[in-house]
Amino acid sequence: MTGPGNLAGLLEQVSANRMTATIATLAAAPMAGRRVGSAGGAAARAWLADQLTALNADVRTEDFPVRAVPQVYQAPTISWGTRSGSETLVFGRQVAIHPASADASSSRHGTLGVAGKDDPAGRWLVVPAEMGLFDAYRDTYGAAGLLVRRPVDAEGWQFTMLAGPDPGPLPVLTLDPDTHHAVVAAADAGDGWLAGATPLRRDDVTGTNIHARLRQPFPGGADLLLVAHYDGVGDHPGLRLPGASDNATGVAVVLEAARILPGGLPDGMGLSVALLDAEEIGALGSAHHATQLRAAGAAPLVINVDGAGRLDGAAVVEGGGPAHRLLAVLDQAGRHVGVPLAAGPVASDNRRYGGAGFAAVGIGAGMGGYHSPADTPDKVDPATLAAIARLVVATAHLAATMSARLSSPIGDKR
Amino acid sequence: MSENTPAAGGFSGDPAAALQVTGSGACCGSPAQAVGGILPPAGGAAGADPCCGTRRAAPAADSCCGAKAKADAVVTGQGCCS
Numbered sequence: 001m002t003g004p005g006n007l008a009g010l011l012e013q014v015s016a017n018r019m020t021a022t023i024a025t026l027a028a029a030p031m032a033g034r035r036v037g038s039a040g041g042a043a044a045r046a047w048l049a050d051q052l053t054a055l056n057a058d059v060r061t062e063d064f065p066v067r068a069v070p071q072v073y074q075a076p077t078i079s080w081g082t083r084s085g086s087e088t089l090v091f092g093r094q095v096a097i098h099p100a101s102a103d104a105s106s107s108r109h110g111t112l113g114v115a116g117k118d119d120p121a122g123r124w125l126v127v128p129a130e131m132g133l134f135d136a137y138r139d140t141y142g143a144a145g146l147l148v149r150r151p152v153d154a155e156g157w158q159f160t161m162l163a164g165p166d167p168g169p170l171p172v173l174t175l176d177p178d179t180h181h182a183v184v185a186a187a188d189a190g191d192g193w194l195a196g197a198t199p200l201r202r203d204d205v206t207g208t209n210i211h212a213r214l215r216q217p218f219p220g221g222a223d224l225l226l227v228a229h230y231d232g233v234g235d236h237p238g239l240r241l242p243g244a245s246d247n248a249t250g251v252a253v254v255l256e257a258a259r260i261l262p263g264g265l266p267d268g269m270g271l272s273v274a275l276l277d278a279e280e281i282g283a284l285g286s287a288h289h290a291t292q293l294r295a296a297g298a299a300p301l302v303i304n305v306d307g308a309g310r311l312d313g314a315a316v317v318e319g320g321g322p323a324h325r326l327l328a329v330l331d332q333a334g335r336h337v338g339v340p341l342a343a344g345p346v347a348s349d350n351r352r353y354g355g356a357g358f359a360a361v362g363i364g365a366g367m368g369g370y371h372s373p374a375d376t377p378d379k380v381d382p383a384t385l386a387a388i389a390r391l392v393v394a395t396a397h398l399a400a401t402m403s404a405r406l407s408s409p410i411g412d413k414r
Numbered sequence: 415m416s417e418n419t420p421a422a423g424g425f426s427g428d429p430a431a432a433l434q435v436t437g438s439g440a441c442c443g444s445p446a447q448a449v450g451g452i453l454p455p456a457g458g459a460a461g462a463d464p465c466c467g468t469r470r471a472a473p474a475a476d477s478c479c480g481a482k483a484k485a486d487a488v489v490t491g492q493g494c495c496s
Contacts, residue, residue, distance in 0.1 A: 317425075319432040327429035334424035341424055343431035361432065 007397045010264040011337065014389045016382035018259075019252035022051075023385075026230070026251060027242035027377050034243055035162070035234025036066050036278040037205020044230055048210055048251065048275050055258055057212035057273070064209070064288040066278050068202040070099050070162055075237040077107070078173060078196030082186050092239045092373060093156050094179045098148055098172035099164035100133065101198045108171065110144035112183060112192035124194040126180070126187050137168060145171035145198065149180040157372035160233045160241060162281045171198035207231075207278035209285045214262045217270025224271050224396050225300035227286065227349055228254045229279030233371050244377045245309030245367040249385060251275060253305045256389045261396050269400040272300070276349055279306075286349035290356035301326050301399060302360035306348035308388040310366035310381045315388065316344035318362045320354015326361055329402060333394035339387050363388065 025031075025047060032040025045061070052059045078095045079088040089095040113123035115136040120143035127136040127148045136146055150158050158174060173196060175183060186192030210230070217223040228250030232243030242248075258273050265271060276285035286304075293300065303326075315334075319327050334341045346362030353360035365388050368379030425431070 314426075317429075317432045318435050319430075323433060324430055327425075327432055331424045331429040336423070338423040340422070340426070341429075341432075343425070343427075343429075343435055345435050 006264065007336070007394060010260050010393050010397060011390050013260045014256060014386050014393065016386040019249075019256050019385040019389065020377070020380065020382055022252040022255055023244050023248040023377050023380055026248035027244040027375075029240065033234040033241040034230060034232040035069065035071070036207045036231045036281060036284075037069055037203060038234055040234065041208075041231055041277065045208055045210060045275075045277075048230060048255075051255055052210065052212040052258065052273065052275075055212070055214065055262070057214045057258070059210065059212045062209045062211060062288070062292070063206050064278075064284065065204065066207040066281060066284055067204050069205050069281055070164075070200055070202050071234070072097055072199060072236045073201050074105070074197075074199040075239070076197050076199055078194070080112075080183065080186075080192065080194040082189075082191045082193075089175075089179060092158060092236065093152065094176050095196070096150065096158045096160070096174045097198045097200045098133075098146075098150075098174050099161050099200075100166070100168050101145075101172040101200050102167055102170055103200050103202075104145070104171040104198045107195050107197045108144040109193065109195040112187035112194060113143075114184070114187045115140070115146065118187070126175075126183050128184065129180070133165075133172070137170075140170055143170060144194075145173065145196075147180070147183060147194070148172060148174050149177060150174035152176045153369055153372050153374055155369065155372070155374040157369065157374050159371040160236070161371065162233050167202070171196075173198065207285055207288075209277055209289055210273075210275040211289075212258065212273040212275075213271075214258055214273065215265060215269065215271040218268035221268040221270060222399060223298070223300045224269065224399060225274060225302045225353075226254045226257055226272070226392065226396075227274045227276055227302060227304045227353075229276040229283075229285065229306065229349055231277045231280055231285075233280050240373055241371065242373075242376050244375050244380055245307055246370060246375055247279070247306055248377075249308035249380055249388075250305035252385060253308050253389045253392060257392045257396065260393055264397060265400045270300075271396070279349055283349050283352050286352035290352045290358065293353075293358065294356050300353075300358055302350065302353040302358050303392060303395060304346070304348055304350040304353070304360065304362045305388060305392065306346055306350075306362060306364050307367040308363075308365045308385055309368050309379060311339075311384040311387060312366055314340035314342035315391070316346055316364040317341050318344065318346035318350060320351055320360045320362075321356070321358045323354065323359040323361055326359045326399070329399045330361055330391075330395050332402070333391055333398050336398070337387070337390040337394050339391045363391070
């Protein structure tokens with residue numbers, strides 16, 4: 001039985017194995033980390049569209065322009081040394097290219113100096129840990145480049161960001177804390193040099209959202225929109241960034257809910273899915289979609305899943321727009337399926353929908369190896385996947401069956 | 415369920431608190447929150463200036479970061495936007 005009253009029957013259909021298989025596919029080498037505008041992103045999109053088509057959904061894609069996507073086009077060779085020796089730094093661990101770096105394809109060799117203290121001409125200036133990048137730029141005329149401290153994750157990887165400040169005039173490298181400490185000491189002693197390039201170009205590309213309509217709502221009826229971003233920060237040359245937790249997990253949860261829900265919702269309840277591109281460069285896919293929805297006069301209830309890798313205590317929930325009722329339903333669903341929830345930041349696509357005036361919630365349940373090679377499928381906890389999928393399925397079901405009885409104690413206004 | 419009974423699931427407090435996530439529009443703290451600097455804030459609680467600026471500024475009273483983001487920034491030694 002898959003009738004609207006049979007929530008238990010729907011929850012029993014949730015398969016962690018099916019979601020794990022989805023994550024393995026999206027995190028595999030042919031998808032190349034799924035950077036917006038990349039061949040890997042296109043491969044992921046084609047596969048996802050096939051999955052949704054197999055659910056008998058009405059599937060379409062929507063393009064939008066994305067400007068200046070940073071991309072390391074060559075693994076940089078960075079070396080440094082003192083009178084007592086030299087070493088070549090490991091890309092991704094000891095050194096990486098800052099997203100605000102200028103593109104310098106050829107190696108620059110310079111002596112080390114301290115930003116704000118030494119003559120910048122011809123030097124690689126190491127930025128003290130207590131100094132921000134903006135402050136470091138004050139006296140850099142003629143410098144070879146800047147060296148900035150960057151923390152590493154538990155496995156010693158630096159994280160990669162696509163979204164960030166506009167590029168400045170200088171090459172900027174990020175150093176792990178140990179290397180940064182050693183370079184500062186050498187610069188303070190007036191002994192040291194560094195040589196390296198910052199091959200980082202910015203491409204204008206096309207982002208593409210995937211839309212699937214699974215059920216049409218009755219006029220004026222509730223319409224649920226499940227979203228997750230499928231893009232990642234993308235591989236670097238010689239360095240895979242699989243993007244398993246971020247956000248193959250969210251996509252897997254939404255696909256799983258899309259498989260289960262259509263037959264279990266009452267007549268008149270609408271259901272659609274949006275798998276979004278370009279979240280990593282500033283949630284541009286959702287911004288595009290939210291604008292379209294507004295223009296169309298739509299009023300969906302939006303649930304965004306960004307990270308369902310490993311639940312640590314409670315799933316984090318951020319609401320936006322007139323979401324009091326949706327949050328109340330989510331609370332009920334959390335109690336029903338036993339998933340603790342806590343208010344907290346989910347800085348993701350949900351903000352674009354909430355900012356556009358739609359009831360929107362973002363759900364986050366853990367990411368391992370954030371934006372690093374450590375974000376691999378083996379870090380994903382199947383029990384977390386199942387818990388968040390059950391939460392989404394229960395929320396959708398309760399929204400359909402309780403909407404007539406749920407009143408907001410505060411009152412959502414549109 | 416009584417408000418004093420610990421919930422096995424759901425929110426332990428008012429679900430509407432999720433609409434007032436303090437400081438989630440800030441860009442300092444953990445990298446996972448950094449993208450927040452270019453996204454609209456979750457609610458009115460985020461400061462008008464999304465950045466703490468420097469490591470020195472992050473611990474300062476009334477700096478713009480939310481409590482969690484500020485704590486992360488201080489622990490990791492990061493300033494904002496760096």
